[in-house]
Amino acid sequence: MLSAAANERLTRVGAGTPCGELMRRYWIPFAAATQLDENPVRKVRLLGEDLVLYRNTKGGLGLIGERCLHRLVDMQFGIPDECGLRCPYHGWLYDETGACVDRPMESAKGEFKAKTKAYPVQELGGMVFAYMGPLPAPALPRWDLFVWPNAVRQIAFNVIPCNWLQCQENTGDPTHSVWTHGHLFKYALQREGKYEERAASIDHTLHGRTKWGIGIKELYANPTEHGFEKGIVFSKELGAEEDLRRRHSTVIFPFYTQTGKAGAPRSEYQIRVPIDDTNTLHICYQCYAAPQGVEAPKQDGVPWYEPPTHDAKGRPILDYVLAQDALVWVAQGPITDRSKEILGRTDLPIVLLRRQLAEQIDLVEQGGDPMNFFRESPGDMIHGSGVVPSNQKPVLQNYRRMYHKGFASDDGDRYGPAIDLVKELHRRIEEADIARSAAE
Ligand code: FES
Ligand SMILES: [Fe+2]
Structure with missing residues (x-):
């Protein structure tokens, strides 16, 4: 938990507030x-x-x-x-x-x-x-998904009526997937009578996510050059299928999360931009890259869309990942009162996220340059995730590369204007895989 004063310090973004001044360095x-x-x-x-x-x-x-x-x-x-x-x-x-x-x-x-x-x-x-900060402006960092060549892209925008930090803390929370994207997903589909049709396949992501709740030994979180990495350590002794260290998406300070490596058939930045203290512009910057030897379909500009979060009757839509996340963020209140929380062992990465944010706010107050503030350009392409992009031979059976076979049903991508190009790209990748396997 945080004191009420610390909560204010980390969440308010207006001009002259501590976090607002940090945000104005990016x-x-x-x-x-x-x-x-x-x-x-x-x-x-x-x-x-x-x-x-x-x-x-x-x-x-x-x-x-x-x-x-x-x-x-x-x-x-x-x-x-x-x-x-x-x-x-x-x-x-x-x-x-x-x-x-x-x-x-x-x-x-x-x-x-x-x-x-x-x-x-x-x-x-x-x-x-x-x-929006003091001049001269820093260099605009060329994070990899913005500049990765030979890829299809689309951008999703949603206005989420709650403070930005709730959205970003979700990234510091690897275990929420078990319930929010596992059990809740299943419950929502069952209530609509769509479970058999939509999620009967064992490949559906909700099944894997539900299993992540079993055999957790501990969570880990480590600072990196551009943010932090974190994940779950599973133990066979405690009931997991195997001893495993599963890395979760990477935090790029201050408000990015990267899921998937640059160069993968699907990767994305989830960006939590504060509109004001109680509203967040959530951006999913989605990048679908072609491996070497495959040409991605061409686009004139990067199209945008707004995935629906509520149905015609105003009820929340819960049959894809971002909508499930949005439900729980808003359900924490406009600015969640962190002085009333009771944290558990699974919140360890959230504690690091808050500490990192507090440290960077302090640094700006002392006149320093915070993390990921670049006076000079750090290069033509920088990898905020710290993971070397090498996904040139992705595994054939991967839910998100099978979009062309109707597997785009667990996330908001399917509402995007580029989804047909993405399916065409994935079809080309599969074709190349088959040709390569035959030649090997
Ligand atoms: S020019 Fe007259 S109100 Fe703008
Ligand atoms: Fe989530």
Whole structure:
């Protein structure tokens, strides 16, 4: 458990708060570039600040304060211009630095010095990132899934009505899978009468996850260069099928989780971006890579989607992994009161996650650079998981590489606009595997 004061310190993200200042040292992903194809102007709320993202008519991006300086019109209704965004009311024009560079019908250009708020933005791997901290901005890290070549991608966004840390703590919790993605999954499918049809196959992930509850000897958690790794140690003596150390997804500080290696037929970043203290933008950045010798289908841009979390009657949808996670995060309350918790042995990685966060907040307060803040670019591709991507010969029987055979039924991927390309990629991978096996 934490004191109420420590809980505040780790969760609040507004300007001037300890965690808010830490967050303002990072490039924060918050939109897909393809969202601007549909409408070049987009309302955004990040770290409790209301902003407007736009693409000007030359293709440049800007992120400026929500209100026009003149008479405070909401700039989400603005008109993109060659070098900025014009207010729809009297046409004042703001560039990407927030400078008001034209006031039609007013005094001559160049006389007006007032500026609106503005933050630098960059695009990488189809994601748009903002930097809201002190300048100069650090380098935007090229984490592997954003830049891995020869891959299909799609991006899922969901607004989750609770504090960001609840979502991120889920990553420090390897054993929740047993219940949230095992027993709860089964119960939800049974209640809908879909269990036989959807999960009868022993390959369905819920069966394996349910088994992870048996024979747990202990949990482990170790800091790494970019975050921490953790997992479960199973013991045959305690009833597990074998003695095994099972690594769980990797935490990349401060708000990323990586599941699967770069280069795998399916891997993803789950990114928990604080919209404000009680809302989180959950991003699943999904990357499906082709192994050597296979060509991934081509995409024009990275498409985005919003997987459904509730049905037409407002009831939670519980038949895929992210929706199950979202249910339990929100069910902890808007900002869970950690002063009332009773932690157990399985919470060991969560204790490390909180300690790491507290240490990095302290460091920023003392004027230091926190983990994963890069003054210089750390390279063309960095592996935040610390795991060497080598998955060029994946195992044939893997649930997520069998999407083309109807196995995309345990996660939100199936709602994504690129799922048919992913199935085609997996079909090509299987074909290559069969050809390789025949030649061996
Ligand atoms: S209110 Fe924006 S230009 Fe007048
Ligand atoms: Fe989960």
